[in-house]
Amino acid sequence: MLKAEPKTILNFLANYFDSLKDLFDIQATDGVIQRERLAQVLAERNDNIEATLLEYKILRKIGEDFEFRDTYFKLFEFILNEFRPLLPETIQKYEQSIGKLFQKIREGVKGDTLILRSRIDDLYNEIKEFSEAVEKNTIRLLAETRELKSNVDKLDYKEKVRKASFWIDYYIIPLNNILDINHVDSITNKLFDISQYTNVRRLNFNDESIRVQFEKLYTFLVMTNDNLLRQSKLLTNELLPLIERIRTESIILTGWIEFLKQPYKSPVPKIFKPERNYPYSNDMYLNAKEYLEQFITEENILVEDPIANSDKWVFNKELYRSKMLEQLPIDSFFDWCGLTLRSEYKDIETDKFFALTGLLFEDDIMLELDENEKDRKLIKTSQMTLRVPKIKILKYGIS
């Protein structure tokens, strides 16, 4: 017998909700609340409520440990929308109880109305419990599957495939069989039979109060059948593909990991190898590049600064100036520059050529420019071809 007022208990639940939620989580995971865990949770929030939890019959003692009483556990499951999934075998028990009650109702429909009324009530309750169990399972399975899909726990692929297979094999497929309307032995099919029977009885039963009960059962069955159909669709349209996909992903990953163990000894998919390449084909360059890149072994390239002044050419102005003065008059200055450089070096380097042209500005020479465009000369240096005018050079003061 509870001494406390109902409102007091509800206030207590509200005031200590956080601690109670932690305790609920512990029981949901471990199945029981160990004494040390209870003490730890209550100490964390400084809630000294162990005695009250027992007094209000929220917890009960199991040896040294504790557990929530069913009423409160279900209340927390409901308000937190966190349900423990029932094994389909457990849900299957409703098939028997519902079937048995329905059989009794049919057999005793002309018998005692008192027992008939009780049986209809019980059948109503069993169907309600069954429907709630299925709904809770679907909610939980959906949450589990989505969590697995988003992989918030960062499970490795083996654990993921193990979990996915577990949910599929033990929960989703059996639950789907229970709900599958096309399955002769499914509970859903049985509920349709009951629905048809009550639909007739709600109209033609001679006792009015029983008619009302049949009416209530029928309305509830219509609603339940709709709900079960929705749950079944959720399973087949969302849950199964979602979890199948996790399984597929994991198979692919298994394949890759196996492949990576011996990547150079395993067979690989066939892809086309272009065989005939003509030098003028559009793809020749890229195909050749692709082919050659396979064999490139890049060596480290060290870039060093050139050793300073080792072979740097320094323009010896005096030397060339005297060379020029010796050969005056020069008919074409730029030709002379070219010839001079070629006599000393293999190629005419642009820099050297330009350095020599600086001699044009010396004092003791006189320039005569041939302005005829046609007489322009082409001088080829190592980097460019220069088109230059013809400049005659005379010694200053002598015509």
Add this chain to the structure above:
Amino acid sequence: MEFPRYHKDIVSDLMSGKFILASDPKFVSLKESEEFYSSFFKESFGYEIEIKTDFAYLLSYETGEQLSRDICLFFAILSFELDKDGKNFLEEIQYAEFETEKLDEYFSNSSYAELILNNNQMKDAFSRKQFYTTLNRRNIIEKTGENKFTFTQAYKVFIDFAADFAKGKLNAVNEYN
């Protein structure tokens, strides 16, 4: 004789090792003339043509084994790293846009470092960039920006290979047991 529409381009693309994708107008013509192309390549060159629902490609007697192996290695390591990063790798490969910088991060920190360093196509960021060019030219990826790309439906050839590979391995284990 009348040839299907885009005939020259279809032959040219397939003969240079490209995948022809469903998004390409050539694919419709190829699909419509499936029988013709099947016998055309068989009779002319001895090649087989694979026309799937969303892509087509050519198979020769001698296959581009090295490239195929490199692509498998690339997909394998990428799938593994994406999964390690808590991502649904299949969804990522199907729908996501990849940035080469992020891929460099995956490859640089991968536990398969030895395999990566010994592979000319994947050993460093520069090699991988070249490799993406090859994949792009073969229509296995589609560039969406300077350093971004998405995979085309051609990824399925390699992903299906991995699934078959796993099944083969699993069967082998079961038989052994």
